[in-house]
Structures are given as C-alpha cells and as structure tokens.
Amino acid sequence: MAPIVSVSNLVKTYASGFQALKDVSLDIEEGEILALLGPNGAGKTTLISIICGIVNPSGGTVLVGGHDVVKDFRATRSMIGLVPQELTTDQFETVWNTVSFSRGLHGKKANPAHIEKVLKDLSLYDKKDNMLRELSGGMKRRVLIAKALSHEPRVLFLDEPTAGVDVNLRKDMWQVVEKLRETGVTIILTTHYIEEAEEIADRVGVINGGKILLIEEKTALMKKLGRKQLRVDLTEPLSEIPAALSAYKLTLEDGGTA
Amino acid sequence: MNFEAIKAIYFFEMARTRRTLLQSVVSPVISTSLYFIVFGAAVGSRIQEIEGVSYGAFITPGLIMLTLLTQCIGNGSFGIYFPKFTGTIYELLSSPVSMTEIVLGYVGAAATKGMMIGLIILGTASLFVDLSIAHPFVMLLFFVLTAVTFSLFGFIIGIWAKDFEQLNLIPMLVIPPLVFLGGSFYSIDMLPPFWQAVSHFNPVLYLISGFRWSFFEIADVNPVISLTIIIAFLAVLMGLLTWIFRTGYRLRN
Numbered sequence A: 001m002a003p004i005v006s007v008s009n010l011v012k013t014y015a016s017g018f019q020a021l022k023d024v025s026l027d028i029e030e031g032e033i034l035a036l037l038g039p040n041g042a043g044k045t046t047l048i049s050i051i052c053g054i055v056n057p058s059g060g061t062v063l064v065g066g067h068d069v070v071k072d073f074r075a076t077r078s079m080i081g082l083v084p085q086e087l088t089t090d091q092f093e094t095v096w097n098t099v100s101f102s103r104g105l106h107g108k109k110a111n112p113a114h115i116e117k118v119l120k121d122l123s124l125y126d127k128k129d130n131m132l133r134e135l136s137g138g139m140k141r142r143v144l145i146a147k148a149l150s151h152e153p154r155v156l157f158l159d160e161p162t163a164g165v166d167v168n169l170r171k172d173m174w175q176v177v178e179k180l181r182e183t184g185v186t187i188i189l190t191t192h193y194i195e196e197a198e199e200i201a202d203r204v205g206v207i208n209g210g211k212i213l214l215i216e217e218k219t220a221l222m223k224k225l226g227r228k229q230l231r232v233d234l235t236e237p238l239s240e241i242p243a244a245l246s247a248y249k250l251t252l253e254d255g256g257t258a
Numbered sequence B: 001m002n003f004e005a006i007k008a009i010y011f012f013e014m015a016r017t018r019r020t021l022l023q024s025v026v027s028p029v030i031s032t033s034l035y036f037i038v039f040g041a042a043v044g045s046r047i048q049e050i051e052g053v054s055y056g057a058f059i060t061p062g063l064i065m066l067t068l069l070t071q072c073i074g075n076g077s078f079g080i081y082f083p084k085f086t087g088t089i090y091e092l093l094s095s096p097v098s099m100t101e102i103v104l105g106y107v108g109a110a111a112t113k114g115m116m117i118g119l120i121i122l123g124t125a126s127l128f129v130d131l132s133i134a135h136p137f138v139m140l141l142f143f144v145l146t147a148v149t150f151s152l153f154g155f156i157i158g159i160w161a162k163d164f165e166q167l168n169l170i171p172m173l174v175i176p177p178l179v180f181l182g183g184s185f186y187s188i189d190m191l192p193p194f195w196q197a198v199s200h201f202n203p204v205l206y207l208i209s210g211f212r213w214s215f216f217e218i219a220d221v222n223p224v225i226s227l228t229i230i231i232a233f234l235a236v237l238m239g240l241l242t243w244i245f246r247t248g249y250r251l252r253n
C-alpha cells in the first residue's frame, strides 16, 4: 500500500541561512502512530510545518495521500489536522465558535452534531460557551485538539501534545488517540521523551540536527535501547572506582563526579 | 473555490465587530456630530454656501469618506494582522484555502463594517442638515468601490506590518492629512492656484470630489476622472497582492 505521507529529500533553509532540515526522507503508513523523538531544535516542528503548509520547503517533495503539498495544497490540507506546539488561541472567542470556525476553514459544511461529539470526547462540552481566556492551559490544548478534529482529518499531527498537561489529561489524550486510530486515522506526534514514544507509538523516528537518525518499529527499537544505563552523580569527585564496586563494569566521567 | 471557508472567515470577523459594537458605532457618531458642531455651525455660519450648497451639506460627503477610509483601512489591516500577532495564523496557512479566499473573507468583512459605519454617519448627518442625493447609484458605486479598495489597502498594510506601530502608521499619519487637504471642508477653488495644483496630486481629492458630485452635482474634478483614479488604485493594489501571494511575502517562511 502506498504510504499516506511520503517525504523525500526534504531540505529547509530559513531566511536567516540556518539549515533546519538536511535531506529528510520518511514514509508514514496509513493508520499507524508514529512518534518523532528529538531534542530541542532538532527540526520536528519544521518538518511538520512543511507537511501542513505553514512553511515553504527549500528543496525536496512531500506527498500526502499521493498529492503534492505545494501544488495540490487543497487536497492535502483537507486531509490533515494539526495541533501546534504553541498554545495560540483567540482569547475572546468561545470554544464552540472557534472549533466551528476550523471546520468551515476546511471547507466542510457546519455539522453541530460532530462538533458536539468532538467536544464531549475531549471533556470540553460543558465549556462550549466559555471564552478561551477563561480556560486553563490544559483545556486550551484540548481546544486546539478539538479544532484539529473538527473537520474529520485522515492524518493528525500532534506537536508536543503533552507539554503542560497533567497525568489525567495525558491518559485521556491517549484514549482519544487510540479511538482515532481505531477509525483509521494516521497519527504523528512529536516528543522529547522516549517513554512517551514507547507508550503510544507503533514506530519511532529519531531526529536530530535536521536529520532522521533512525526510524524503527517500537519493539525493535526497545530491544536496541533496552540495555539499561545507570548514571550516579557524586557529591565529591573520586579518583578511581572503589574496590568494593570493581566487580561491576563502571566508568568515571566528568572529572570523577559521575 | 472554498466557499465555506470564505463564509467562515467573513462571519468570524463580523462576530468580532459585534463584540465591539458600542465602540465601533458610538465613537464615529460622536466624532461626526463634533465635526458638524465645529465646522458646520461655527465655521459654516461665516461661509454660508458653496456653489449653492449649504456648508453643512457640503462637508457631509467628505466626512463620510474620512470615516470610510479610516474604518476600512483599520479593519482590513487589523483583521489579518491580529492572527499574525497571536499566532492563530497557523490555521489559515494550514487550511485548504487560497489567498484569494482569505482576501475575500477579510476584505469583505472589513468593507461591510466600513460601509455600515459610513451609512450611520450619513444618517447622523441628515439629522443636522438637509441632504439630497442627486445620483444614488453613482453614490453607491463610489461608496462600495472606496470601501473595497481601502479595505484591500488595509489588508496589505496588515500583512506588511511587523508591529502595532507600523500597523497604525498609515491610518493615523497619512490618511487624515490627505482627507483634510483633499477638499473635505472646502472647494479647492478657494485655494491659491499653487495649492490647487498641488491638491491634484492628492488621490483622496478625486474620491471626495466624485462622491460629492453624486450628491450635489458639484465637483472639483470631472467625476469620470475620479472613478478612473479609484479603479486604477484598485488595480495597483490587486497587482501588489498577486505579488505577495506568489512570494508568500511575510506570511510563510
């Protein structure tokens, strides 16, 4: 089966001259959950922004559902829902209006029943008439998710969905993600934490310095990274491993402080 | 064409207008009344008539234009600048909407709001002076063309502006002098020849003159020239906009 998202030789150089993506290629299969794992500044948001149409690519191509994201933007963007990393909201709008607005922007006829269902799934329904500025940070993030789901996307991008989210909400969110996956929606999320990738994803892509370092089935990746590493920080530097611990394979680092 | 998106943007913008209704309606009514009291009553009692039209009536088309220009530029620029400022623009950029649809939504809403306030000014003015409109269709043509053109102008300013200062620069600094020196409150025949010649470089003169002609059939310049000028300005703006769309200027990295 053809991949739902196909990125080939993607390059992005920002106006400042900074190269944020260096020849990225990546296929995403329909229906899978893919986690993009990488440190700050790795290029995760840049990659997503190009696929969604917010940033222009400098080179390479991106196909979504077989359509080019630049030439055939109407086809690709109708398929995509995006939850951005930053909490950006129209503070003076109500939850209901802002979610309905997103549906309209995507060319879909108003469908109050669908909006109601989305808001209920995200436990936002009782807040539907509240202005966004009256919501907590976690609720605002849920509103952004509701906006992204308002037009029934086939591919959903979640850019750091768990930033500023408490344990309960995180559980709820994974439940929503699971439900979506059951309906065949492809989900791509970014994260800084390997545990999170492990918890939810089918495949994990590791990205750093604008390059995809590896992309593998979660289980295979876990085997590789399964070797446990323990690092002990010491209050006083040691010059050598104490004799009592010499049976273990230990090394001293950072001038003997770890 | 993604009509649902145009509709969504248009009504979203109009809803914001509704939230600030009091401020958007009351303040132009108050300022217009002040103009009538100061210029119409105080100054007008000395000027009496210009080309057979009472001074109060004479300044009405100029006052409507002043409000229409300021409102349309303000709304047009704010509508697109605000999402850029808050970051919600990500949604527009990642939606299946073309730039044309974005413009139709934002400019349509800005022009509608501007025209609503223009009509309120006309209503307020008619409380102070006797008004008759000799050519209602020509009047509407000027009214709508001006609203659309200057909302579009505002939209371009909103895309160009990097901060609130730039956003306010043109509406605050450029438009009032052009309107005041564009014959809102006098006929340019009343100026010395040198300043008459200078005035002809002021595009707003043509707008006000044409608009006033549709009311009283008196004009500083031929109304056909006025119409040509505004259509030419509209064409220039459309050209500029096409370039912005093609390059993604200040919208997409």
Ligand SMILES: Nc1ncnc2c1ncn2[C@@H]1O[C@H](COP(=O)(O)OP(=O)(O)OP(=O)(O)O)[C@@H](O)[C@H]1O
Pocket: A014, A015, A016, A018, A019, A020, A038, A039, A040, A041, A042, A043, A044, A045, A046, A047, A085, B253
């Ligand atoms: N508009 C821009 N202009 C110039 N450089 C940019 C721009 N946006 C991002 N960058 C740079 O591109 C690199 C990748 O940024 P990106 O936002 O894609 O990282 P990220 O992986 O999402 O990081 P984080 O985990 O912090 O969200 C960074 O070095 C960043 O400074």
Ligand SMILES: [Mg+2]
Pocket: A044, A045, A046, A085, A159
């Ligand atoms: Mg990011």
